[in-house]
Amino acid sequence: MNEPAQPKLRVATTSLAGCFGCHTSFLDIDERLLELLKHIEFDRSPLTDIKHCGPCDIGIIEGGVCNAENVHVLREFRANCKILIAIGACAINGGLPAQRNHLSLAEVLEEVYHAQHGLVDGFIPNDPELPLPLDKVHPLHEVVKIDYFIPGCPPSADAIWKVLTDLLDGREPELGHDLIHYD
Amino acid sequence: MVCQINTHAAYLDPILIRHRPSDLLQILILAQDHYGYIHSDAIDHISAALKLPRSKIEGVAGFYSFLHLQPPGAYRVLFSDNITDRMSGSVALMESMCSQLWVEPGKLSEDNLLSIDTTSCTGMCDQGPAMLVNGLAINRLTQDRANAICELIREQVPVSAWPAVFFSIEDNIQRRDILLDSHFQSGSSLAALLLRGTDETLQQIKASLLRGRGGAGFSSGAKWELCRQAAGDARFVVCNADEGEPGTFKDRVLLNNFADMVFEGMTLCARIIGAKKGFLYLRGEYRYLLNHLQAVLQRRRQQGLLGNDILGHADFNFDIDIHLGAGAYICGEESALIESLEGKRGTPRNRPPFPVTHGYLNMPTVVNNVETFAAASLIALNGGAWYAGIGTGASSGTKILSVSGDCDCPGIYEYPYGVTVAQVLDDCGARDTQAVQISGPSGVCIAPDEFGRRIAFEDIPTAGSFMVFDKTRDMFEVARNFVHFFKHESCGFCTPCRVGTSLLSNMMDKLANGYGSPYDFAEIEKLNALLQSTSHCGLGHSACNPVLETIAKFRPAYDTRLAHKDFVPSFDLDRALSQARQMTGRNDTGAHLERSQD
């Protein structure tokens, strides 16, 4: 990577309908994080606890879109980030949360809040603070335009490092055989 | 259990005894005719009798739209869903019938009495809106007629007792030329053949420069000669009457009025190539013609024009079987048609080899259009030079057009090749014409500045479909209808066509639903390119033609659909929350989503 000659790139990250596994893998770049921090600074991210995303160069999103809040966050990222990256299986094809897609949402909610063994007078939470679930879980690119994808469940730290360093160096990100995997 | 199987044996055995395993599709059609659908026990019986695996029988039955493995209801109403049917009000009539009869489109009614659905063009575009009820064609639907049909179904009157006028089908011949005005005498062409000799008759066919009327335009004489020269223990003649290209209905009229010419053309071909057996593959939608055609064949046998020793020649033996299709447009593709004749799923074969050397049962086979065989009869009678003198240099003879859409006199028009689009429009009483779709969805869409172009192989080749759209019509919706047609009719064999036609339909729906942006436009163009370059057969290659043609010529119809500057989802995010709203009883602002950002 070149020495920093320009102002640091602002990077935001978030997890929607995901498990934070991709963020954990991001942290697995270990000591290279220090090198990376010479070139980037974090905006909204679980790492900073900044709640809203400001204008950024790169946004990295893990997880699919399963509820109204996910839509709001995703739109905020798209509006603020020059480059938006979908990271991980859930962001890319819905992943595990999308396994509910062959059921109707009514069936899912009934099963979870009414029919589950041990529930007494179960009711479906209706607090306005809670985001409502969408009828289907969607990959990110079905809701907003996505510029790059880092597949994997999670992608390896090396894959994440490669994509970020490619972008920092102004190259089209490319993952070779050892770095591209879907599981 | 045993008792049930015997129930099926009672009607299946007489069918099975008359057929071979390669007639599986015909067996299934007859079995369904008897029982209403193909019962699982019936499959057991057929499987045992023909020594065919059950999986193969289910695989074949599952391919054809008109075959049912589950009870489909006593009344099966299928609205023809060509754009011309829609233009004459089919959508509202279907909605009206569904609501009157309390049934959801495409689903069996709760009392198992009926189902109402759409089907691909039934070939009645000159007298639409049209429908099939239990496989029989009813045309000129009006609200009154739809109401009456609802009443008949509600009263459970058998279809055979419905008013005959519902089932009357007009020929609508508007312009006759050499073929439709020929006053053909059955046997006359065969007599000419025998007088002239087989070799010389083939020379006359070649000299006539006759080209296939199905649209591709391969030289008929060359095809017959190749077949004649090909090695094989047997040869076959196949008449392609699977007239499924939306907007085409000329074969319906030819078979209704000129069946002798068609059969005689097939018999000529048989004599020339040395075939003893021929097939007419009749699309399922035209099964109302079946009894008539069987009667013509029977009469021809009695007249010594079919069967053994034709016209007293001991070495001239040829007969024709009629095979029915069962709702699969792809079977109009000649190699898929042959697969279907062999009782298989109608999947187009890998070519080469071509049917002319490896066709039915892998034997040399000539497959020609109905109109081609009829024209061959005329040529045998009047000579090749006479025929070659009609039309243009590269396109000899006449072409029968099926004219429908926005004009005063839809119907059948026969013209010498070379007629201009403008002339046809003038003759059929079209006014304020915005576009003409020629040769169906897989053909070309012509704008007014091209109305001087000619119907001819060297300019606009066509199988005959000629659909007229006046200035009130939305050409985007025309293309969307065609794209849905291809999706419904894709055989599913190859990836690009199977998935690509669905993706293309979804994208056109996205535009129609108001979620379009230039992004989607670029996606459509990418898909178009992929379908054209990687599809297995012509269906996939041409599935994007309607979109390409209308984008090129009627771009404003698309621009109004590109409501958004940037990508928006193909679905309504707020509606995607409606189920959750309903389940939680919430309707606060947090329970809603704006449609999109721009």
Added chain:
Amino acid sequence: MINTFTLDGMSIPFSEGQTIIQAAMAAGVYIPHLCFNPQFKPHGSCKLCTVKVNGRQSSSCTHQALSGMVVESNTTQINDERRMLLQMLFVEGNHFCPSCEKSGNCQLQATAYELHMMSPHFDQFFPDRAVDASHPEYLLDFNRCILCSLCVRASRDVDSKNVFALSGRGIKSRLIVNAKSGLLADTDFCGDDKAANVCPVGVILKKRIGFAVPIGQRSFDEQPISASPHPVMKEV
């Protein structure tokens, strides 16, 4: 005299009757493919092996090699088209690699790696397809079926059983089994069948042995599919 044709500038020898892909594989040149398997009669449905022959697109698995023909395969345009075909297959079914026993040994996945498919691109169809777990030894997960019909061909042509067939049409095409109940347990399928071991994706799976080989050591972890298109699968 040895017959040859040109493939991406290389001279490829072939013998009479060989198709382009057969000759290319014999020469050690990889052409992406899914429905082709050297042990079975090619039928050309997946279209991944599309090449340009003298400038025209054609399926290399069914196209007979001819002396002097000029074939292009590894070009940007053709690989872009192949990637789109893969994306179509991925959105048509439910391909969730992290929870698939075949992951790492899957030809669809490995071919997608080879062609740098970073996302399925199109909107997912999320079809509702059942799993058939009726058989004591084998599982059928139709969510992953790409309709290559290799199991159909294997069962029909090698096992002489016709356990599998395709039914439906178009986007509703689906794999069925030869039983009145529609269940694998009621067929004469058995684990020794060729058809049990030919699925390029994760539809036909032996029960109780999933995820036996650690990530990193599976067939296509070790080398890309282009290096070894049909390795002996480690879990089978």
